[in-house]
Amino acid sequence: xxxxxxxxxxxxxxxxxxxxAKVLSDAGYRVQTxxxxxxxxxxxxxxxxxxxGLGEVTGLIQAAGVSPSxxxxxxxxxxDLYGTALLLEAFGEVxxxxxxGVVISSQSGHRMGPLTIEQNRQLAxxxxxxxxxxxxxxxxxxxxxxxxxxxxxxxNGLRVQAEAVRWGKRGARINAxxxxxxxxxxxxxxxxxxxxxxxxxxIESSIAGRAATPDEIANLAALIMGTDGGFITGSDFLIDGxxxxxxxxxxxxxx
Numbered sequence: 326x327x328x329x330x331x332x333x334x335x336x337x338x339x340x341x342x343x344x345x346a347k348v349l350s351d352a353g354y355r356v357q358t359x360x361x362x363x364x365x366x367x368x369x370x371x372x373x374x375x376x377x378g379l380g381e382v383t384g385l386i387q388a389a390g391v392s393p394s395x396x397x398x399x400x401x402x403x404x405d406l407y408g409t410a411l412l413l414e415a416f417g418e419v420x421x422x423x424x425x426g427v428v429i430s431s432q433s434g435h436r437m438g439p440l441t442i443e444q445n446r447q448l449a450x451x452x453x454x455x456x457x458x459x460x461x462x463x464x465x466x467x468x469x470x471x472x473x474x475x476x477x478x479x480x481n482g483l484r485v486q487a488e489a490v491r492w493g494k495r496g497a498r499i500n501a502x503x504x505x506x507x508x509x510x511x512x513x514x515x516x517x518x519x520x521x522x523x524x525x526x527x528i529e530s531s532i533a534g535r536a537a538t539p540d541e542i543a544n545l546a547a548l549i550m551g552t553d554g555g556f557i558t559g560s561d562f563l564i565d566g567x568x569x570x571x572x573x574x575x576x577x578x579x580x
Contacts, residue, residue, distance in 0.1 A: 331379045335361040335372050337389070363389045363408030364400075366454075373415050384550060385416045385426035385499075390477075393470040394518035401470055402457055405477035410453045413488045413499065422496035425550045425558075428485055429542070430503045432565040433471075434478030436572050448476075449483035471520075478503065482561035489559030498558035500549045505565025507537040530575065532567025 332354055336342040342358035349356045359375050362368040376382050389412075390405045409428055416426065440448075440461075447459050460466065467473050485501040492499045506512050506528055516524050528536050545564055549557050563569060 330355070330383065332356045333376050333379060334358045337362055361389075363387075363412055364403040366411060369408075369411050369415050373419055376416075377419055381421040381424075382416065382419050383421050383424040385412070385420070385424075386429070386546065386550075387412050387426070388429040390429075390431075392515050393474045394515050394520055396470070398464075398467050398470055398473040401473040401477060402462060402467070405474065406448075406462075406480045407453065407456055409477075409481050410456055410484050413484060414453050417488055417492050417495070417497075417499070420492060420495055420497040424495075424497040425554070426492070426497070426499040427546050427550055428481050428499070428501040429546075430481040430501045430561065431474070431478040432503050432505045432563060432569050433475045434480075434482050434503055434561075435563055435565075435569045437472075437475035437479055440479065445483055448480040449487040485561060486559045493558060498554075500554075500557055500559070501561040502542060502545055502549075503561055503563045503565070504542050505531065505537060505568045507539055507542055509539060512536070527568050530568075530571050531565070532571060535566065537564070537566060 332349060334342045334346050334349075334356060335358070336345075337360065339358065339360050342360070346356040346358045357379065359372060360368075361372040373382075387409055389408060391401055393401070396404070409430075413426070413428070420426065444459075444461055448456075451459060456462075462476065467476065482501050482503065485499055489499050506515075506524060512524070515521065528534070542564065545562060548554050549560070549562070
């Protein structure tokens with residue numbers, strides 16, 4: 326869906342965006358790069374302005390995030406939860422009719438126990454600048470970095486549902502994908518970090534018995550962002566090789 330369009334790659338670090346841009350440029354795509362800190366409103370607003378300067382904004386892929394082994398609780402909430410909500414708000418105001426977006430979330434949002442109906446609504450609809458002030462996101466309420474990550478990813482899926490209503494008024498769509506373990510730099514950090522043993526157990530115990538490849542996630546994203554996915558919006562797609570099914574319903578599932 327990017328053929329004939331300009332792809333704008335944004336990363337916290339310019340060098341990372343340049344590396345990815347070279348791969349796409351060598352494959353024949355028209356690519357530009359910039360930097361963004363998704364936890365900063367001025368930075369996100371500058372990204373939107375840059376995107377609009379290239380023409381109609383017809384697509385958004387939000388894949389920025391930090392994992393439980395990469396950052397403390399407050400950073401995870403600021404980047405993964407607040408940053409995603411901020412991007413959806415900002416790009417939802419400029420997305421072209423017929424445009425679509427996808428948030429790359431995580432299976433972790435599906436592995437946490439249920440929240441209350443009110444907490445779900447708060448994660449979905451609280452104004453962005455008030456989101457991190459929610460009582461259940463305060464110190465002492467968030468147990469550790471994994472809990473912060475799970476809350477953030479649960480929030481991503483809920484936010485997508487709420488934003489789908491607003492995006493729909495512009496004739497645009499937004500969805501989420503919640504992958505399991507995909508072999509990426511982030512996953513490699515986890516596999517080699519303090520949670521590595523747990524990650525390997527998830528892979529070995531999954532129904533698929535392996536981690537995913539980036540292409541498998543990209544294939545799903547292409548479907549739901551393209552014309553064949555025109556009836557799909559406000560959805561969160563779990564694609565984890567059955568890891569979550571085993572977590573909840575396997576032999577050693579929670580009571």
